[in-house]
Amino acid sequence: MLDGTALDPRQLRDAFGRFATGVTVVTMLDDEGRPTGVTVNSFSSVSLTPALCLFSLGKEQVSCRWLREGSHFTVNILAAHQEDIAWGFARPRDDKFEGVPRGDGSFGVPYIDGSLCHFECRFWAKYDGGDHDIILGEVLNFKELGGEPMVFYKGAIAALPE
Numbered sequence: 001m002l003d004g005t006a007l008d009p010r011q012l013r014d015a016f017g018r019f020a021t022g023v024t025v026v027t028m029l030d031d032e033g034r035p036t037g038v039t040v041n042s043f044s045s046v047s048l049t050p051a052l053c054l055f056s057l058g059k060e061q062v063s064c065r066w067l068r069e070g071s072h073f074t075v076n077i078l079a080a081h082q083e084d085i086a087w088g089f090a091r092p093r094d095d096k097f098e099g100v101p102r103g104d105g106s107f108g109v110p111y112i113d114g115s116l117c118h119f120e121c122r123f124w125a126k127y128d129g130g131d132h133d134i135i136l137g138e139v140l141n142f143k144e145l146g147g148e149p150m151v152f153y154k155g156a157i158a159a160l161p162e
């Protein structure tokens with residue numbers, strides 16, 4: 001009988017990578033009130049009324065600690081020209097915002113300037129998702145600027161073909 005525990009995680013990860021997605025950076029404040037963020041491609045829209053979106057975050061990720069009841073975060077949908085920002089927020093650094101153009105959000109969390117769109121969210125719920133947490137945010141405000149999207153496919157970042 002087939003059993004999920006027999007699957008090879010590396011092969012499964014590669015197979016999941018066959019799903020082309022956009023790329024976001026979820027920005028937030030750490031417990032000292034310093035802006036930080038994490039690159040995330042597991043973003044998804046969920047509900048219009050109430051306005052909800054979700055993403056999943058590895059339980060070991062440092063950013064997971066800052067997302068809890070009462071916190072705010074902003075989902076920034078990256079544009080094709082923001083590849084350096086995508087990789088920059090995907091590795092540990094003391095100040096992930098260094099050199100990143102930012103704007104002041106309505107709830108104290110900066111957004112990334114030049115992104116296609118950003119959604120300012122309030123933590124709504126967290127669900128257990130195995131080695132990840134599934135985080136739902138209530139969208140309180142959003143701004144759409146437009147531009148060319150960034151695409152993530154099979155572990156690589158690309159732009160949409162013309």
Ligand SMILES: Cc1cc2nc3c(=O)[nH]c(=O)nc-3n(C[C@H](O)[C@H](O)[C@H](O)COP(=O)(O)O)c2cc1C
Nearest residue numbers: 038039040041042056057058061062063090091092
């Ligand atoms: C394109 C891309 C998408 C990613 N998507 C996710 C994701 O959805 N969830 C996740 O937990 N990590 C994801 N990561 C990995 C994190 O960005 C990375 O582990 C980061 O260093 C975590 O930062 P932190 O430890 O400061 O929280 C992604 C990385 C890249 C490059």
